[in-house]
Amino acid sequence: MHSPGSPPRDGSSSSFATPLKRTGTHSRQQSDSRPDQKRTKLNSTSDQVVPRMSKVAGKRPEIVDLTKPPTAFQPHKGAKKLVIKNLRTTSRANDLEKYYDATRKELLEALQAIFEQKQPRQPLERLYRGVEDLCRHGASRELYETLRERCETYLKNDLQRSIVAEAGSSNVDTTIRSVFSYLDRSFLLSSKEFQQINDMAITLFRRTVFVASQPSSPSPGAKTLAGMCDLVDYDRRADARFDPALLRDSISMLHILNIYGKSFERRFLDASKKYFEEFANEQSSASLKVYISSCEKLIAREDYRCNAYNFDSTTKRQLMDDAHAILIDSYSEKLLDSGSIGKLLDENALDSMKALYDLLRLSGIQKRLRQPWEEYIREAGAAIVNDTSRGDEMVIRLLEFRRSLDLMIRDAFNRDDEFTYSMRQAFSSFINDRKVLSAWKTGTSKVGEMIAKYIDMLLRGGLKTIPKSLLSDAQDRVDAEQSGLASTGDEDAELDRQLDQALELFRFIEGKDVFEAFYKQDLARRLLMGRSASADAERSMLAKLKNECGSNFTHNLEQMFKDQQIARDEMASYKSWCEGTGQGKSSLDLNVSILSAAAWPTYPDTQLIIPEEVATQIERFQSYYTNKHTGRRLTWKHSLGHCVIKARFGKGPKELLVSAYQAVVLTLFNQIEDKPDGFLAYQQIAEGTGLSGPDLDRTLQSLACGKTRVLTKHPKGRDINSTDTFTVNKAFSDPKYRVKINQIQLKETKEENQETHERVAQDRQFECQAAIVRIMKSRKTMTHANLVAEVINQTKSRGAIEPSEIKKNIEK
Known part of the structure; x- marks a missing residue:
């Protein structure tokens, strides 16, 4: 028999005991332990053994002996009739209903206590058992309705007043779910009609708090949403009233109540848009650098807040879209202003330019930055190449400018190839601009000349001649290693990289014939004077030029290197011949370089009176x-000669490394060595050396007015006059035994420079005429415009020719 106090485990409702069919002599069942019930004894009516016939279909009847004590229940073996003694004759239904009513009352009292934040009078376990009994009794629906009604009443009255008065923490939901968990797991879990307790509580709370009872009075939830927006505003304005924990919990509550997207998101986004518009309006009056920094910080804070306080991803995306549209798109004219961007680039503001690029990329308009980028490069580059007062620094300034732009692309523009392409387009534009020709009045490319001179400086002096700003940094070394190139930490590799940088500028030049002419002159001086810092660097540069311009461009340059090798072999043969013929050794060690006239630059012939001993050696070699x-036929170019002479001064002997002109002038003073007031006048030196004009002036100035003064000029001064006189500076001293006096052959005069440009321009005319004849012979008939265009196309690799010049050559 089931007692009302203990929950049945089979899911059925309670019922009275019924006669049991069971074999056995005596049978007893323990009654419920409740105090208001008595134990009932179940005794068999007879102790006699009653045999019973059992018949199973298909089998014969068999006799079952009931005298043996049973060991277990055996079906089909018959049963004894049982009589229940002392059985109550009154119905127990009333008792059960009283129990269920009492249980309902206890649950209602417990609910009220829970709502009042008090401990229920009954233990929670007994309350749980009561819920279970009611559910087994079939009162699940009734129990759910009662619970929902009481919760709704509590939410509308007590809790709502508490929320309005002062928000506080509560464990009401947890306690209720614990007490009614059996209802949740048994009846509500499989019910499609009713919500589970948690969902029901959330629905009631949402309906009570976030739905206004009257249209005129806002609900507590509306005030909560407004307060959450205020919290975000406090954070944006760095207000001390901001509570991060409260904002995080509030966002979590909205997600739990499932009203985040419907009630909060739109309100929050609208408030954010207003803030962004106000912020942009305030910051727009500041400089571009300040505006970029402010927008960057704002967007970073908004992104952090969305992640830190559990805002939905869709909210974050819409928020960022609004921020980009208001802060970037609406103020794109300010962000892309050429003048402001030019100032940032002049300041080399890498951080600001990176922030600007990132901001524009957020809105997908970073490509529009190319236009002000190109304009700045063209203007700044043109200012460098047109600066006639700093012509010697032109290439270094261009390379420093290019270096800063490369770093900007690498560190600020995320190595964007489009900006690299724009930079190259801008360089090509200002380097080949016709205004450059008018500024320098050379008629040909001044940039080509200066690039050739810069490469000459590198190949003569190495890395010590260039500023540190052009040297590789740590990131360049990493990039070189990743690309498989030689490490720039090595001096030879760094020099090779600097040559590559110069070659980058060379590629922009349309008129490469100017570069070729000046490079050829400088290479000749380096080879003849032995002034190359590295033979490997010379060969590397020649290979680069051949790869860039073809073998026709470097044919004469390669021949110059071959002539040097042939000259060394020739001198070895000459010395062997001298020893074989018994000429004997002379105090003069003569070294002659045989040059091919077609491959080497053209040098003027000069009349020079050389010492007799030198003349004898020259005649002997010429005869050989x-x-x-x-x-x-040999033509002697004394202007390129150099030698070492021994000199005696008051503080000891020295060896002087001088040019042939300087050596001839110094040897004249041997003639007046014994005279106490020995001096030579300007005119005497001119007659004794055969030099005159600028050549003599430059020679005397290098000996008497330079840094190393082995002669003394009277009167003192930096300029050489025809009335000056010169004496040996016997007080000359130098810490080195071999003293190198500034070799005038390495310095190019203005006349030589102008002559080179004129020769290049004249060669262009010849090439233009040859192209015209070549085209006419091949095409026979064509329009004048097409002929001009074809001539320009065939001669552009050597140098740009004006259409008017082409027309004159066509007429010729």
């Missing part, structure tokens, strides 16, 4: 060479 090579 003409006998060996019939039909060849």
Whole structure:
């Protein structure tokens, strides 16, 4: 028999005991332990053994002996009739209903206590058992309705007043779910009609708090949403009233109540848009640098807040879209202003430019930055190449400018290839601008000349001649290693990289014939004077030029290197000949370089009165060479000669490394060595050396007015006059035994420079005429415009020619 106090486990409702069919002599069942019930004894009516016939279909009847004590229940073996003694004759239904009523009352009292934040009078376990009994009794629906009604009443009255008065924490939901968990797991879990307790509580709370009872009075939830927006505003304005924990919990509550998207998101986004518009309006009056920094910080804070306080991802995306549209798109004219961007680039503001690029990329308009970027490069580059007062620094300034732009692309523009392409387009534009020709009045590319001179400086002096700003940094070394190139930490590799940088500028030049002419002159001086810092660097540069411009461009340059090797072999043969003929050794060690006239630059012939001993050695070599090579003629270029002479001064002997002109002038003073007031006048030196004009002036100035003064000029001064006199500076001293006096051959005069440009321009005319004839012969008939266009196309690699010049050549 089931007692009302203990929950049945089979899910059925309670019922009275019924006769049991069971075999056995005596059977007893323990009654419920409740105090208001008595134990009932179940005794068999007879102790006699009653045999019973059992018949199973298909089998014969068999007799079952009931005298043996049973060991277990055996079906089909018959049963004894049981009689319940002392059985109550009154119905127990009333008792059960009283129990269920009492249980309902206890649950209602417990609910009220829970709502009042008090401990229920009954233990929670007994309350749980009561819920279970009611559910087994079939009162689940009734129990759910009662619970929902009481919760709704509590929410509308007590809790709502508490929320309005002062928000506080509560464990009401947890306690109720614990007490009614059996209802939740048994009846509500499989019910499609009713919500589970948690969902029901959330629905009631949402309906009570966030739905206004009257249209005129806002609900407590509306005030909560407004307060959450205020919290965000406090955070944006760095207000001390901001409570991060409260904002985080509030967002979580909205997610739990499932009203985040419907009630809060739109309100929050509208408030944010107003704030962004106010912020942009305030900051727009500031400089571009300040505006970029402010927008960058604002967007970073908004992104952090969305992640830190559990805002929905869709909210974050819409918030960022609004921020980009208001802060960036609406103020794109300010962000892309050429003048403001030019100032940032002049200041080399990497951080600001990176922030600007990132901001524009957020709205997908970073490509519009290319236009002010190109304008700045063209203007700044043109200012450098047109600065006639700093022509010697032109290439270094261009390379420093290019270096800063490369770093900007690498560190600020995320290595965007489009900005690299724009930079190259801008460089090509200002380097080949016609205004450059008018500024320098050379008629040909001044940039080509200066690039050739810069490469000459590198190949003569190495890395010590360039500023540190052009040297590789740590990131360049990393990039070089990743690309498989030689490490820039090595001096040779760094020099090779600097040559590559110069070659980058060379690629922009349309008129490469100017570069070729000046590079050829400088290479000749380096080879003849032995001034190359690295033979490997010379060969590397030649290979680069050949790869860039083809073998026709470097044919004469390669021949110059071959002539140097042939000259060394020729001098070895000459010395062997001298020893074989018994000429003997002379105090003068002569070294002659045989040059091919077609490959080397053209040098003027000068008349020089050389010392007799030197003249004898020259005649001997000329006799040897003409006998060996019939039909060849030697032309001596004394202006390129250099030698080492021994000199005696008051503080000791020295060896002077000088040019041939300087050596001839110094040897004249041997003639007046014994005279106490020995001096030579300007005119005497001119007659004794055969030099005159600028050549003599430059020679005397290098000996008497330079840094190393082995002669003394009277009167003192930096300029050489025809009335000056010169004496040996016997007080000359130098810590080195071999003293190198500034070699005038390495310095180019203005006349030589102008002559080179004129020669290049004249060669262009010849090339233009040759192209015209070549095109006319091949095409026979074509329009004048097409002929001009074809001539420009065929001659552009050597140098740009004006259409008017082409027209004149066509007429010729």
